[in-house]
Amino acid sequence: MKAARFALMALGALSLFAALALAFALHAAHASGWALAVLALTALATWVYVSPRFMAWRYIAPGGLAAALFIVFPMLYTLGISFTNYSGEHLLSYERATDVLLARGQGDGRSMAFTLEPQGGDRVRLHVQADDGHRYASAPLTLGDTVRAPLQDEPADAPATPAADLRTLTAQVPALRRITALLPDGSEMRLLSLRRLAVERPAYVREADGSLRATADGARLVADIDEGWWRRADGTPVTPGFRATVGLANYRSIFGERRFYQPFLRVFTWTVTFASLNTLFTFAIGLLLAVALNWPALKGKPGYRIALFLPYAVPAFISIPVFRGLFNENLGEINLVLFQLFGVRPGWFSDATLARSMVLIVNTWLGYPYMMILCMGLIKAIPDELYEASSLVGAGPLMNLWRITLPLIGRPMAPLLVASFATNFNNLTLVALLTNGAPDYLDTAVPVGATDLLASYTYRIAFQDSGQHYALACAIASIVFLIVATIALANLRLFKVGQSAR
């Protein structure tokens, strides 16, 4: 027990050390904000593990920290990104985008011949000869490293080095590309061809007032911090752009611009319809099956139970593509059978109504067993006497369902139905693997289709096609968060009511 205590203390000290090292590394990498966050977290953790007041929190802290870092923080970060212009065009931070511009070189038309003098192993010396016969040489350097090699003047009568053959040079091209040779006057040279280096000068230099000057035409570039661009005097932006805080601009686009609010409304309507209909269908089928399986007169229940449960047990990432294949318009088995029987080949992926029906059919297949299991559990708890009494007065099965079963399981079922609604509201996996939103609307600015749910819509805006509109996706996701939060809070109340009723 003593040894275990010691091991735990050592582990704690080690974690503390690792956290401090991380904070230091972050600070060195100019991410001081993150470094500060890590320090604050470390201090909090140390306090929790040293002070006797927080005995219970010592046990909760690891799990709580994981939940905070990978569930709560991403949600807050989503909201944060939604106020920026983070996208394919504005991918880098201001510092990084500026560094990219400052590192950009521009050839000035001059080039020089070069040869490599082997120094044993990967080490070589670089010899350069200008067209006027002036010669330079570098100190020995290692091929494969990214190096900036200063060149020294070399006497014109120094013995010439034999040029390496083309095949050797070709093999070394990737390594040669990483070498920047520096002439004594400060200009840089990079690989131009197998025999020559091009003289380059920086395309942009920083001025004293913080602006940039283009060396080619002397134009002045000013950073537009509000919109995330370095701009020329006439307003033309210079790529790459950088991340900038744009306030509510994304939300104004979503609610103010027709090309954004029209698809948003369509997708929102379909999302609500899909989630409601799906909850209704799965519950109705699940309830009917549960009632049938709870009927004392029925034999062979365990077999039925397993067979009916099976669709839920098959992993969704398998069963959804299976349906994608079966429903394929030209190659799928469903249209094969329909064609042989009725001579029709419905366009399951090209007609909006058919595509939506298919999505509903598939998700009902996936989801009814869950409802069935839940209903079976709840129906078992209903006392048999109620049904006996009702059969005495001559009530049929339908009457029993409406008058006894439904009212009694309604209350405990309510939060589960709401949870099912919320889950299907965000059923990205279904849409991503089944239709990927198809059929797409043709009249919209962003990629969106008739079967897209809000979740898959944001996914496509962010990760598919060319856009990478991360910030816009985050703004839509934040709106959905708000909707889900409302549902979740309402549900927590329902859940408690249901628990106290049981």
Added chain:
Amino acid sequence: MAVVTPSNQRWRVIAVHVALLAFITLTMLPLLTILSISLRPGNFAGGSLIPKALTLDHWKLALGISVLGPDGKWEAPPFPVLQWIANSMKVALVSAAVALLLSVTSAYAFARMRFRGKRLTLDALLLLQMFPSVLALVAIYAIFDRIGEWVPWLGLNSHWSLVLAYSGGIAQYVWLIKGYFESLPVELEEAAFVRVLLPLAGPILAVVFVLAFLSAMIEYPIASVLLHDESQLTLAVGSRLFLFNQRYLWGDFAATAILAGLPLTLLFLFTQRWLVSGLSAGAVKG
């Protein structure tokens, strides 16, 4: 028990049997068709649902074995399916171990200790569970992109990033284990937590491990955002590569689907009893 039996009960029983069998046939058809497709030569729908000729080619390709095509050329497996299975297993086993470690310690505190803010924390956990991670995908992507700049093996396209991203979703397991701990008499662990309470909780810990393992095996959205190299993919992300209109590998997919899906299905059937009780505590399989 005095059950009143109506005279037409026999016919009703038969009708229910017929209806149930018809329903089961309908729901099982897709699964049976997949079996037939995996044994059928070629990758396109033939003239009938029952294959006229049988071939094991799709199965060989799924298992990474090249097959001799009809044109006399060797056909290499289209995708590294076994590599994907290994990736999924690695991620799922490590995530399950992490989830178990994190949830068992939290659950112990919630079940046995009294402290301020306990009710609130439990509610918060339950509430968090209802927030789907699919809405935070961009943020998760950006976070791991940033982490990767400093620690490449934890960044995008690494399996450890996936393990970390999954480690937050433990609320459902905390509730499950907490409920079990509460059902054990308090006097027990006054002797010792590790030597007495943990072995007693063995069954529920095994169930939580399997549940966490399964949920990591079948997770699609986060994995599809964090991983992109074909050799790094998990099975859930890789399996969608089979069915593109330009390259439609229906038969190969069918074999892979059964190969990968059957073990997971069986495992799920064994644990579904506990899963459903966990589900009704507010969490739904996604």
